[in-house]
Amino acid sequence: DSYLTTSSQVNLTHRWAQHFSTDTSLALNLIYYPDGNTNAVNLGSGSDVSGNQLNVTLGNAFRFETSTKLTWVVDGRYQVQEVFDNSALGSDTIYILGGLDWIWLRHLTASVRAGGSFQTSDTFGNSTSPYLELSGNYKTGRYSSLGLNARYGFQFSNAIGSDSPSFSVGVNYQQTLGRRLSGTAGIDYFRNSSSD
Numbered sequence: 001d002s003y004l005t006t007s008s009q010v011n012l013t014h015r016w017a018q019h020f021s022t023d024t025s026l027a028l029n030l031i032y033y034p035d036g037n038t039n040a041v042n043l044g045s046g047s048d049v050s051g052n053q054l055n056v057t058l059g060n061a062f063r064f065e066t067s068t069k070l071t072w073v074v075d076g077r078y079q080v081q082e083v084f085d086n087s088a089l090g091s092d093t094i095y096i097l098g099g100l101d102w103i104w105l106r107h108l109t110a111s112v113r114a115g116g117s118f119q120t121s122d123t124f125g126n127s128t129s130p131y132l133e134l135s136g137n138y139k140t141g142r143y144s145s146l147g148l149n150a151r152y153g154f155q156f157s158n159a160i161g162s163d164s165p166s167f168s169v170g171v172n173y174q175q176t177l178g179r180r181l182s183g184t185a186g187i188d189y190f191r192n193s194s195s196d
Helices: none
Strands: 004-017 020-030 053-065 069-085 091-105 107-121 125-141 144-153 166-176 184-194
Touching: 069 107, 091 125
Parallel strands: none
Antiparallel strands: 004 020, 020 053, 053 069, 069 091, 091 107, 107 125, 125 144, 144 166, 166 184
């Protein structure tokens, strides 16, 4: 099935002290099937759910700088998944994570987040899963960079109502096009752990 997906995120960072800051974020992700979804979820009553959905994530990270190259992070996120055709198939997920941001070399940075995720759904019940998030960024030029990221745990996908953690890995290239404009191209591989 073909589908359209769009993502956007807004961050608000505030430095409270020399070595302490917070980063509050709001992320929106949308999946839409223009021609319907042939792998729709059957509700057992003769009606199917297309899979069109909106995912909203509110997060807040507490950042503690212990050196110019190392920042320790405590990260909390609350995620709501709304399925347009049937709200009972949606879910709420809470993430409690810890990790670090590391400036390894002048042009190379890395980020690690690890912890637990707790998902609640009226239809599929409650589930827990470990969550791991790794990312790296290499500055290939003054106005360009190459990024790599990997995640394991509950995450946004076209598998509605899934209570199984999934694995994804992706690579992206970013190019600054002007003072207020940049472009990003990337590719991702996604696999749900319940897949055969």
